[in-house]
Amino acid sequence: MRDRHVAEIRALDPEVDYLRIYQLTTLYEFPFDVFLALQMSFYRTYAIPSISATLAKSGEIAARPIKRGEDTGLMVFEIVAHGFEHERSQKVLRAMNAMHKKWDISQDEFRYVLGVFLVPPMRWLETYGYRKPLPQEYAAAHRFYRELGERMGITGIPGSYAEFVDWFDAYERENLKPTVDGHTLLGASHRLFVNRFPAWLGFLGITLGNALLDDVVRDALGVTGPPAPVRWAIRGAFRLRGRVLRFFDARPESAFTPGGVTPGYPEGYTLDRLGPPGPGVR
Template sequence: METIYICITLFIVVAILSVINYLKRVETHVQWRNKLAKLDVKNNGDNDEIIKHFVGYEYPFEMFLALNFCFYRTFCSPTIASVYRKTGTIYNTPDKRACDTDLLMHIWMDYGLDSTEGKASYEHLNKIHGLHSSKTRNVDFVFVLCCLVVDAIQFTNDYGWRRPEEKEKQAMWEFYRRVGQRMQLTNIPENLQKCYEFVESYTEDNRQARVTEDGQVLTEAITKLVCQWYYLLPAFVCRMAVKVVLYQMGATFQRKLGLSKPSIFESLLINTVLITRRSILCVIPPRSVPYKLSDVIMNTDYGCPVSKQTITKVGPLDMLAKIQ
């Protein structure tokens, strides 16, 4: 009987704390919505502020996943996959490649695109991309840019604790439009709707996107990396999750990676886990300080803080030797 009383008491305590935390989240979100209403997505400073909040407070894990799963989308492009395969960075050292990319791109979001750190990051990335500019078309870079927008919105919408506000979606597009300008891309879609249309058109066009050996090799390399990251889970569960998430990102592009359609059981299982996670997120306390993934990676992998000087250390050693 005593055990029953203890269990009931614990249940009541957890329920009360969950309600309190949920109400705190709602209150915090209302305050953010009021502030968001006063910000202009086309103003660079306001745009950076929206993205910092979006990534640092609301969706740090979802944005991490979105960026890394965006890799998969690019593998259905023969041009992009061929460049990736020839450089060998994704196939030979996928963990370093993923962490370096996460680091450089999260610096833009954590510090602001036009901050000293943000400027140093995209200028450094421009130099690295410049080594392969003759092998990659502008349209391929624009495809990658648009995929980053589409996946950021889809992952936060599908897996975050709440659905993004429309203004946050527009801010994400405006942010990456600015990134494209600073990376000297041309023919960038005019707005968010055209961004979606561009990704769909590119993916559906068999001349631009199709199954290739390079794409399949790279897909397997990143999938192994996901299994490595989540080593506490059985590998078959990780692979199942990857297959389901990729299919939900887009059936056509998933097929062009050479992957099979997930079964109803696989989709039901993985989505049940994701829905459960989403429910749990709603009843844990909201963040009081931003999570800066760029700081974590720089300190862990390079043993130093993010700065204009330390950013130049990021990347494959052979490529760094060519640009410095």
Template sequence: MYQRGMGLYLAHCPYHIEYPIEITRRPWPWLRVRKRDYNSTKNESSFDAAAQQPRSSEMTSLVFYGNLTALAYLVIVHILRYRRIRSIVAKYPPLQGTDGKSTSDYCMTPAEAQKIIWTSSLYDHPMLVEKALEFALFKTYGIRTRLQTAILIQTWVHVPITGPGSGVEELPKGADPRGAIALANDDYLYTLSLFIMEPAKWIEKYEWRGLTLLERQAYFVFWSEIGRRMGINNIPGTLEALVEWCEEYEQTNMVPSQTSKTVAELTTALLLYHVPPFARGFGKQAVAALCPERLNRAIMYAGDSTEDYASIADLVYYYRVPEPPVWVIKSVDAVLNLRKLFIRHLCLPRSSPQCYVPFDTTGLGAPGVCPAGVSVCPVSGKQSPNGGPVYRLHPFYANNDPWYIGSPSALGQILANILTVLGIRNPRATPGPQFKPEGYRTEELGPSSFEKSKNS
């Protein structure tokens, strides 16, 4: 009876008995008991935590070195991103006695200006420079003319403006008929001013860095020289004077017209060439969001004729272009600003120039890329080594119709067909005989009267 009662007691007592033991009438001296650990679960958790402590330490080290690597990468990006422009600025200091706070504080030759603008147009901001010029020429672009204009502009920028192959001293002024066309001087001067000012505006607003005063002056010096060679007169002597003249010209001449509307609609279609059909509605609104208000008024989207209105004031009112929705404007700005921050902090700089056409800055006459004079193509005019036709150039890519792009490979053609069927690619974007895949020569660009046979 005693043993049974003792067994029940031990079974329910808050003590843990270390077995084996023998229960007798005098069990107490031989019982070795300890209090039950009600916190055993907590102790086990503490033990597990202690066991996992090395793993936690490894994670902490991993996070630390990951953050250190990310920080080092950001520093490297910053140093390399600004290295090229810093070297240019150091190479062309402001004039003696000036503080470098005005574009007029910098003096340079057209050849020096050309080398300076290579930094922004070929390395730092090639896409924005191209888009800025597209919008600058918004009212004058046609489909094929647009691509030829782009080729000519890139050739101006890339081919040395002086030195071997430039043709400055060899050819009389106006030897190229395209540079001797009778000009409506103010109209052409305004177009020239857009080439100088629009890239700076777009770069300042949407690129990862703005243009330095040195670069702004370089754009002015370079394009002013191009204008003088084209026969444009009365080019202002300073950038500030040109900006003032351009503003007055726009206020007087940028008014709504049916012609501007028609050309703007065609040009908008070009800008949205590669946009799938389902997204073109938003694309048109995005284009309007990127255009200044004065331009939007000039490229009206309603009405049939300007003759129905008694005054320009009535015309501006009735042809007022509805502003795109606020959310579209904010979305476009947000995307471009995110791009700006992403490039500034996370992208390494280009190691090679992004250019539209091949070019050679040595003037040595390399086959296929040879600056050979103002009025001839910057490609060797000699026969190719195998006795075939003379060398011809091909642009590296086409924004719209693939003029002068070589025929694609079989795999490239298959991929293009798949993208076309899926509605992602414009059906007209595939090179073909109608787009002269044999290439071009600079002296043939422009009106059809300048074209020659492909073997000439």
């Protein structure tokens, strides 16, 4: 049944059962969409000059763009899959805090990056999902990232999803600007999409990635291609995919396998391999 999980989500309290709701949303209902949306939304940070400068200085994206992109998603999905108190999640959280402690990052920047994981993926589901998110899913997603942010020492987190959207949009209106660092980081990250295609079709990865960037971010990053008709066709194909999925059964089990195989980890991963070179996740 396509609505296998919808009835359960509707019956849950997002303040109490937020983890279960967010697990159903991300690991059962929309796993492909959420993982791709997380990758796409992270590109927004390249258009914030202060954040792109820090990312460029770290050198991780330029040196290991595929690993850097996958590690971010895997670390988040580890916490989603296991909950905040699980040993694996605790290790991931310690590693995340240690990584960020090295850099001079303001609370506004931390809050914005947290919002990048919340707001654009929910908007992606509104546009490309087989259905729009339920009210319980908006509230649960906000509750999950509020908890994550608090465990990372982030202050001033807006108190609801709607309030976070308002804060997020205002921050972007004031801060999105093109920079050399942002353009360079985007070029390096294109390898994430190129890696999904045979070598001779690598250009399709760049076309796909650029087409799926929303117009605000495209302008801020100085992206000019592909031509408008190609963008409309690609975005239309993703919308059509969502409509087609309405006729398929929902996943009966989680799409995420801890330690599983990914393009960047063809033999699977262990927690200690996630993150930049050094102690890793312990």
